[in-house]
Amino acid sequence: MARSGMVEGAGPERYRQPLTTGPRPALLPAYREEWEREMTEDPETFREQTRNWLEENVPASMRLPLRSEKDVNWGGRRADYSKNPDQKLYMDRMASRGWTVPDWPKEYGGGGLSPAQTKIVREEMRRINARNPLNSFGISMLGPALLKYGNEEQKREHLPKIARGEIRWCQGYSEPNAGSDLAGLATSAEDKGDHFLVNGQKVWTSYADQADWIFCLVRTDKSTKQGGISFVLFDMESEGVSTRPILLISGYSPFCETFFDDVKVPKQNLVGDLNKGWDVAKYLLGHEREMISGMGLSTTGGNPLIDGAIATIGLDDQGRLADPVLRAQIALFEVRSKAFSAMSERFIDELKAGRAHPAQPSMMKYYGTELNKSRHELVMAGGGSDALEWESDRSDNGAKARTWLRTKANSIEGGTSEIQLNIIAKRILELPSN
Amino acid sequence: MPLYLNEEQTMLADTTKDFVGENASVKHLRELRDSNNPDGFSRDLWKQFAEMGFTGILIGEDDGGLGLGHVEAGVVLEEIGRNLTPSPFLSTAVAAVEALKGSARRERWFPGILSGETVAAIAIDEKAKHGTGIAMRAERSGNGFKLSGSKQFVGHGHVADLILVAARTAGSANDEDGITMFAVPKDAAGMTAEAERLADSSLAARMTFDGVEVDADAVIGDVDRGSVALKSLLAAGRTGASAGMLGVGAGAMGLTVEYLKERKQFGTRIGSFQALQHRAAHLYCEMEVARAAVLKAQQLLDAGSQAADHAVSIAKAMTGLATTLAVQEGIQMHGGIGMTDEYDIGFYMKRARVLAELFGDANYHANLLAEAAGY
Numbered sequence: 001m002a003r004s005g006m007v008e009g010a011g012p013e014r015y016r017q018p019l020t021t022g023p024r025p026a027l028l029p030a031y032r033e034e035w036e037r038e039m040t041e042d043p044e045t046f047r048e049q050t051r052n053w054l055e056e057n058v059p060a061s062m063r064l065p066l067r068s069e070k071d072v073n074w075g076g077r078r079a080d081y082s083k084n085p086d087q088k089l090y091m092d093r094m095a096s097r098g099w100t101v102p103d104w105p106k107e108y109g110g111g112g113l114s115p116a117q118t119k120i121v122r123e124e125m126r127r128i129n130a131r132n133p134l135n136s137f138g139i140s141m142l143g144p145a146l147l148k149y150g151n152e153e154q155k156r157e158h159l160p161k162i163a164r165g166e167i168r169w170c171q172g173y174s175e176p177n178a179g180s181d182l183a184g185l186a187t188s189a190e191d192k193g194d195h196f197l198v199n200g201q202k203v204w205t206s207y208a209d210q211a212d213w214i215f216c217l218v219r220t221d222k223s224t225k226q227g228g229i230s231f232v233l234f235d236m237e238s239e240g241v242s243t244r245p246i247l248l249i250s251g252y253s254p255f256c257e258t259f260f261d262d263v264k265v266p267k268q269n270l271v272g273d274l275n276k277g278w279d280v281a282k283y284l285l286g287h288e289r290e291m292i293s294g295m296g297l298s299t300t301g302g303n304p305l306i307d308g309a310i311a312t313i314g315l316d317d318q319g320r321l322a323d324p325v326l327r328a329q330i331a332l333f334e335v336r337s338k339a340f341s342a343m344s345e346r347f348i349d350e351l352k353a354g355r356a357h358p359a360q361p362s363m364m365k366y367y368g369t370e371l372n373k374s375r376h377e378l379v380m381a382g383g384g385s386d387a388l389e390w391e392s393d394r395s396d397n398g399a400k401a402r403t404w405l406r407t408k409a410n411s412i413e414g415g416t417s418e419i420q421l422n423i424i425a426k427r428i429l430e431l432p433s434n
Numbered sequence: 435m436p437l438y439l440n441e442e443q444t445m446l447a448d449t450t451k452d453f454v455g456e457n458a459s460v461k462h463l464r465e466l467r468d469s470n471n472p473d474g475f476s477r478d479l480w481k482q483f484a485e486m487g488f489t490g491i492l493i494g495e496d497d498g499g500l501g502l503g504h505v506e507a508g509v510v511l512e513e514i515g516r517n518l519t520p521s522p523f524l525s526t527a528v529a530a531v532e533a534l535k536g537s538a539r540r541e542r543w544f545p546g547i548l549s550g551e552t553v554a555a556i557a558i559d560e561k562a563k564h565g566t567g568i569a570m571r572a573e574r575s576g577n578g579f580k581l582s583g584s585k586q587f588v589g590h591g592h593v594a595d596l597i598l599v600a601a602r603t604a605g606s607a608n609d610e611d612g613i614t615m616f617a618v619p620k621d622a623a624g625m626t627a628e629a630e631r632l633a634d635s636s637l638a639a640r641m642t643f644d645g646v647e648v649d650a651d652a653v654i655g656d657v658d659r660g661s662v663a664l665k666s667l668l669a670a671g672r673t674g675a676s677a678g679m680l681g682v683g684a685g686a687m688g689l690t691v692e693y694l695k696e697r698k699q700f701g702t703r704i705g706s707f708q709a710l711q712h713r714a715a716h717l718y719c720e721m722e723v724a725r726a727a728v729l730k731a732q733q734l735l736d737a738g739s740q741a742a743d744h745a746v747s748i749a750k751a752m753t754g755l756a757t758t759l760a761v762q763e764g765i766q767m768h769g770g771i772g773m774t775d776e777y778d779i780g781f782y783m784k785r786a787r788v789l790a791e792l793f794g795d796a797n798y799h800a801n802l803l804a805e806a807a808g809y
Contacts, residue, residue, distance in 0.1 A: 306809050321809045331800035332755075334807070339727035339752035342437065342745075346726040349436035367719045424718055425711035429691050432706045 046117055050124045057093045058130045059086040066131065075134050076168025077212045094133040095164045101139055104147070108155050109163030115352040137206075138162030138169040140291045142215050145284040149231075149272040158213075158233070170236070171288075172202040172216030172258060173281070180419050182217075183226045183278060187260060189218035196220075196232065196270075198240075198263040204413065208243040208256035211236055215284075221275050231277035233269040240264075250405040251390070251398070286358075288414045289365035290347075305330065305375055308400070309382030330378055333371075340371055359427035366420035369410035376404040435737075437729055439505070447509045453486060454510075458519040460778045466520055467635040473593050474629070474637035475520040484550025489527040492670070494535070497544050503736035504670065508677035508728065515681020516688075518778075518785050520636055522553045522590045524674045530554035530598055532670035533663045537654045539617045543596055555594035556671065557585035557641055558664070564794040566664065567608045570643065572601035572616065579603070579653075581616065581625075581646040587792070591639025592629035595620050598667065599643070604658050615660035615667075616652045623647065634784035669746050672793045673735055676728045676749040679789045683721050683757035686764040686782040690714065693768055710767060717756075717763050724749075724756035744806065747799040754796035761786045 061084075066072060073079070073087045081088035094100050097111055103118040104110020113121065143162055146155055161167040178185040187200025198218055208214070213235055221228030236243075240263040245253035272280045309330065314322045321327035347364055350356040379400055380387050389395035390402075411417040425431045439447060458479055466476065483489055491507045493499025500506075507528050514521050526547055534540040546552030560569055560583070570583030581601055591597065597618045605612030618625065624646040627639035654663045691714060694705030704710055731749035734742040761783035765772035772779045790796065 303807065306807060310809055315809065319808065320804070327804060327809060328797075328800070330809070331804040332751075332796070334803060335748055335751040335755065335796065335800050336723070338744075338748045338803075339723045342730035342748070343723045343726035346437035346729065350438055353436060353438065355438060363719050363722055366715075367723060418712065421712040421715040422708070424715035429711075429714055429718060431691070431694055431711050431714065432703045434702055434706045 043116065043120065047120050047124065050121055051127070053097075054124055054128060054130060057090075058125075058128060059090050061086045062090045062131050062133075063129045064131075065129070071131070073132075073134055073165070074168055074207075074210070075136055075138075075165025076210065077166070078168070078210060079165070090131075091133045091165050098163065100134045100165065101143065101163045104143065104159065104163065108147070108159035109161075110159075134165045136162060136165070136168060137171055138167065141171065141284050141287050142169050144287050145215075145231075145280050146271065148283060149280045153268065154233075154271060167212045168207075168210065170205050170208045170211035170214050170258075172205055172208075172214045174204045175201060176203050180416055182281070182415075183229065185217055185219060185229065187216070187218050188222075189220050189230060189232060189265065191220070192264075194267055196265045196267065198232070198234070198260045198265055200260050202258040202260075204246075204255045205243070205258040206255055208236070208258045209245055214241075214258070215271075217277055217281055220277075224275075226278040228275055229277040229281065230274055231271045231280040232265050233271060234263065234265045238263050238265070248405070249408070250402040252402065252406070254406075285415065286361040289361040289420070290351075292365050292369060292410065292414045303334075305379050305382065306334075308379055308387075312382055312384050312386060326378070326381055330382070333374055333378055337371060337375065340367060343367070357428055359423050362415070362420040362423040363428070365414060366411075366417050366424070369407075370417060372410050373407050376400075376407045380404050435733055437726065437733070439509070439729075443505055443509060446506055447512075449486075450488075450510050450513045451516075453482075454513040454517050454519060457482065458514075458521070459517050460781060463518045463520055463635065463781065472629075474590065474635075475522060479519075480522065480553065481550040483521070483523060483527075484548060488523065489550060490548045492528060492531045492535070493540075493544055493548060497540060498548050499544070504673055504732040505729065505736060507670075507674060508680075508732050511674050511677035512681035512684070515678035515683075515785070515789070516685040518634075518682070518685070518781050522555075522594070524671065524678060525556050525589055525594075526552065526554040528674040529556050529667050529671035530596065533598055533615060533654060533667035534617065535666065537663065538651070539654050543617065546595065552595045553590055553593060554596040554598060555588050555591040555639070556667065557588045557591065557597050557599045558668075559587045560585055562586070564791070564798060566600075566668070568600045568602050568613050569607045570599070570601045572603050572614055574603075575647060578647060578649040579614075579616070581618070581643040581648065583643055585641045585643075586638075588627070588639040588641050589636060589792075591641050592627040592637060597625070597641070598654070600660060600664055603660075610661045612658050613660040613664060614657050615654040615663040616648055617654055618646065618648055618652060632788055634781070634788045636785075636788065665743075668793060669735060669742060672746050672750045672799075673728070673731050675789050675792045676724075676731065676746075676753040679753040679757040679786060680721075680725055680728050682782055682786045682789060683724065683753070683760035686757075686760045686779060686786070687714075687717055687721055689779055689782070690717075690760075690764045690767050697769075704767075713763055713767065717760055720756040720759055724753045727752040744803065747794075747802050750794060751796040751799035751803070754790040754799075757786045758790060758796075 073091055075091070091100065098104065098106055098109060099111050099121060101109065102111035102113045102121050103115065106112035139162060143159060146158060173182060175185050175187060187198065187202065189196035189198045202216070213233060215231065215233050217229055218232055219228055220230040240261040242259045243256040246255045246257060247253050248255065309321055309326065316322045344364070347356060347360060383400050386395065387400040390398040426433065466474070487500055488510050490499030491502045491510065495501040511524060514523055531547060534543055543552060547554070570581065570585065572579045572581050581599065583601065585599065597620065599616045599618050600613055601616060602612055603614040624644040626642045629637045629639050632638055654660065694710060694714060695703060697704045727749040731742065731745040734745045764779045764782060768777060768779050771777050
């Protein structure tokens with residue numbers, strides 16, 4: 001299983017990439033068949049065919065753990081596969097079957113698989129430690145939103161390019177004065193007949209400097225708050241777009257400031273109705289939160305937290321970690337971590353069956369990110385002063401320390417922990433607002 | 435198998451919720467406590483459980499039961515937990531049944547469990563903290579064995595018709611081999627049970643075995659190989675206790691959230707205060723995670739998976755942590771009245787503590803998991 005943890009720089013943007021190697025199931029199932037739908041073929045036959053195909057087609061190098069962010073494939077026009085041709089080969093082979101997005105409809109580049117079949121593909125990939133062939137915000141965030149809110153032309157234009165890894169997307173949501181209060185955003189889109197003229201500034205745009213296109217929230221009506229927001233798509237090479245990376249406490253710059261100066265956006269790039277972008281935004285945030293929550297999941301196979309602590313501290317003559325207090329802390333952490341793995345399985349199953357509470361992604365996001373922060377505090381405690389080295393080869397360029405610092409954003413990005421708790425209190429527990 | 439209750443299980447849950455809620459609510463516990471009921475539970479209610487089919491959930495259809503699994507047993511246990519019902523269901527219909535399943539002894543005991551005549555108790559612990567180090571001796575004597583030693587924390591031990599006893603026929607205290615499981619009938623000479631009332635008003639016995647003679651056919655499974663039945667018993671008991679705790683925690687959280695919606699201070703409902711909303715929302719998350727862990731353990735046990743032991747420890751530890759939080763937040767958010775005997779929330783705290791301790795607490799299971807993971 002991928003052990004990327006979230007390597008900074010690497011990844012996944014705002015969230016680090018999910019720590020699973022298999023294709024993530026796209027969540028929220030509006031467009032998808034019922035969980036219980038009969039598979040067209042016998043599941044065991046499908047499993048066997050899947051297993052055989054994967055055995056033949058997943059290159060050996062794509063079954064090794066991720067060593068760094070460089071091993072994560074984000075696709076896009078700027079992707080450089082010259083040092084890692086297997087990455088491209090693997091992605092293309094998977095895309096040819098629609099398996100970069102196994103549960104999307106075939107006509108949009110997906111595999112057309114049922115949820116049960118998708119689960120089988122994921123399990124079989126995990127069985128051979130196959131890496132995720134393609135990570136992208138297009139798959140995890142924009143795709144589901146387009147499938148629900150996009151028109152036919154938009155789906156045909158954008159979804160296949162996402163599925164094939166041709167276009168890398170970034171997300172234009174937060175602004176300097178619109179963070180937790182996202183609906184207070186000010187970036188304006190002025191109606192100019194056949195196009196909108198976009199002006200303003202976004203911030204915390206993950207990898208905006210490496211992305212090809214952006215999905216962006218803009219204000220099309222200043223007289224109301226949520227009701228004056230629209231959801232638009234445009235090319236980052238459009239005239240008037242500029243980006244500036246932000247140096248973070250980890251020493252890396254995964255986020256950017258993004259500026260729009262009279263950017264022309266064709267009207268056909270409006271997703272959903274004018275001034276109805278908040279619905280799209282919320283739907284997409286549910287996916288984003290679910291994706292971020294994956295960070296709290298432990299990996300299968302080795303456990304970097306435990307392995308790291310043993311390597312540094314050693315075992316006593318009873319085979320126990322030689323620091324008994326840290327051992328106890330890790331053991332109790334592992335209880336929550338493993339229970340949360342069950343919760344993630346339950347959440348996905350319930351989502352697919354349409355049984356999950358619509359606000360449940362907030363619960364997943366809150367718990368998963370807080371868990372991940374705890375994990376990396378323990379990783380640092382287990383690593384001692386070795387883990388403090390920032391640039392040495394021994395420390396893999398400060399991987400532990402930089403990742404530890406990176407995780408502090410987990411409970412901020414995609415809606416802070418406090419915002420998630422507000423949502424849970426109001427929408428799930430139905431506590432009064434006054 | 436998806437990780438949620440299927441249609442039949444959901445129906446069972448609805449039926450059980452109605453039945454237990456109507457017949458065995460917290461009021462029922464108060465009545466038993468206030469009347470100083472010597473049994474510690476209602477035999478009439480136990481009969482009704484049998485009539486509902488509950489006591490046969492884990493007994494195979496060939497033996498006259500329903501042939502269902504731990505998910506279904508858990509559904510009943512959750513409602514017992516939510517209503518704080520004093521009941522021998524966990525020890526009898528879950529732990530004892532799983533220990534007896536597959537042994538010849540089941541023919542002797544299953545009919546009484548099915549009919550609601552028989553109550554079983556589990557005698558494993560020998561110290562104040564749970565452990566499977568068994569020091570109690572069972573020596574060969576004539577045609578059978580002679581048991582000597584003591585046990586504690588034996589729920590319903592003073593009234594049980596059947597006591598399941600783990601004793602040592604070979605080896606030393608911490609060996610896995612050399613344990614033998616016995617099904618001891620209540621009238622065995624030399625066995626005494628001193629009932630102690632626990633914090634949650636339940637009765638648990640300290641039992642003494644002073645050369646108790648039992649026939650060879652009291653042995654469950656094989657001599658010296660009792661760890662097989664013991665493991666089944668513990669897996670079922672721990673999973674069941676987890677399901678019970680889930681009910682206790684959910685019940686406490688439910689009472690508390692309702693209270694937040696009603697109680698007014700500073701001219702407004704206290705549930706509108708963000709400080710309390712965040713505590714309640716955090717509790718909700720912990721309980722959801724615990725629920726997932728319990729269902730996972732139940733499903734794996736039902737599937738006979740090798741990963742079940744692991745999942746059971748995760749479930750027991752996680753429900754211990756989450757439910758402990760639920761009852762603490764419950765009293766805190768109720769404020770002063772949460773400290774009164776008149777309000778039910780305190781009963782939840784007491785039961786949670788007992789179930790958390792039963793068959794190993796969160797620390798015990800976290801340690802087991804750590805050992806299994808090699809650190």
